[in-house]
Amino acid sequence: MTRITVLVAAPQSRSSVRAAALDAAAEISSRVGVDARPAVVDLAEIGPDLLTDSAASVDAALERVRESDVLLVASPQVHGTYTGLLKVFLDRLPELGLGHTVAVPLAVVEDLRNSRGIEEDLRVLLADLGAWVAEPGLVLSADETDRPGGVVRAWADVAAPGLREAVAVAA
Numbered sequence: 001m002t003r004i005t006v007l008v009a010a011p012q013s014r015s016s017v018r019a020a021a022l023d024a025a026a027e028i029s030s031r032v033g034v035d036a037r038p039a040v041v042d043l044a045e046i047g048p049d050l051l052t053d054s055a056a057s058v059d060a061a062l063e064r065v066r067e068s069d070v071l072l073v074a075s076p077q078v079h080g081t082y083t084g085l086l087k088v089f090l091d092r093l094p095e096l097g098l099g100h101t102v103a104v105p106l107a108v109v110e111d112l113r114n115s116r117g118i119e120e121d122l123r124v125l126l127a128d129l130g131a132w133v134a135e136p137g138l139v140l141s142a143d144e145t146d147r148p149g150g151v152v153r154a155w156a157d158v159a160a161p162g163l164r165e166a167v168a169v170a171a
Contacts, residue, residue, distance in 0.1 A: 002167060004029060004038040005068040009075035009086035010108075013044035016145035017108050020152075021074035024106055024138055027152045028072065031160035032167045038072070039064055043085040050088045062092055069170050070163075071098065073126060074106040076142070077118045082107070082125070090129065099130035102166045104159075105137035108145055115139045132166050134159050 006025050010017040018040070025038040041061045049055035065071060075082040105122035109115045119137040126133045138155045140148055 002032075002034045002036060002069045002170075003067060004034055004036060004070040004072070005064055006038050006040045007065060007071060007073045007086075007089075008040065008042045008044070009073070009083045009089070010042075011044055011047070011076075011083060011085060013042050015044070015076075016142075017074050017076050018042060020108065020140055020145040020148040021072055021106055023148050024074075024104070024152045024155075025072050027149075027156045028070065028104060028160075028163060031156050032070070032164045034070065034167070039068075041065060043083075043089055047085055050085070050092075058089075058092065061089070066093070066097060068101055070102045070104065070167060071126075071131065072104045072106060073122060074108070075118070075122065077107060077109040077114070080114070080117050081121045082118060086125075090125065093129055096130035098126060100170060101131045102134070102163065102170055103127075103131035104134045104163070107137060107139045108142055109139060110142050112139065112141050132170070134163055134166075 103126040
């Protein structure tokens with residue numbers, strides 16, 4: 001069975017970024033034939049533990065991410081790139097820690113004219129960890145997070161063929 005995880009890097013727990021990411025995960029699942037419900041790792045819920053040497057919540061989150069076949073990584077844009085929460089969390093993975101993973105970057109931006117940097121940064125970060133990364137990444141404006149369906153479906157029309165093939169190879 002294919003395991004899908006949604007990794008949310010918004011500084012607020014249960015944010016609109018998380019809701020949009022879950023909608024995107026549902027669309028991806030239906031397009032690539034994954035019938036398992038996605039697991040969710042919401043970094044805002046374990047944020048303080050990320051700065052300790054060892055915490056059961058962080059260890060469990062890292063294990064869930066490492067075991068994922070498909071990892072949707074959702075981050076709002078902060079100072080032009082992804083959040084520090086995401087960086088601190090992913091720094092705990094070993095080199096090539098996502099070597100068997102299909103990764104989907106999802107960026108939420110205030111202004112779509114400034115979205116290219118975060119989408120590229122997320123793709124590079126995930127590829128550096130060894131993941132096969134979907135191109136293009138999914139970019140939503142903050143205004144679209146309440147109703148991301150149309151944008152997500154349009155993006156999935158482009159990305160789904162490659163995702164299907166990558167998931168089949170990874171399985």
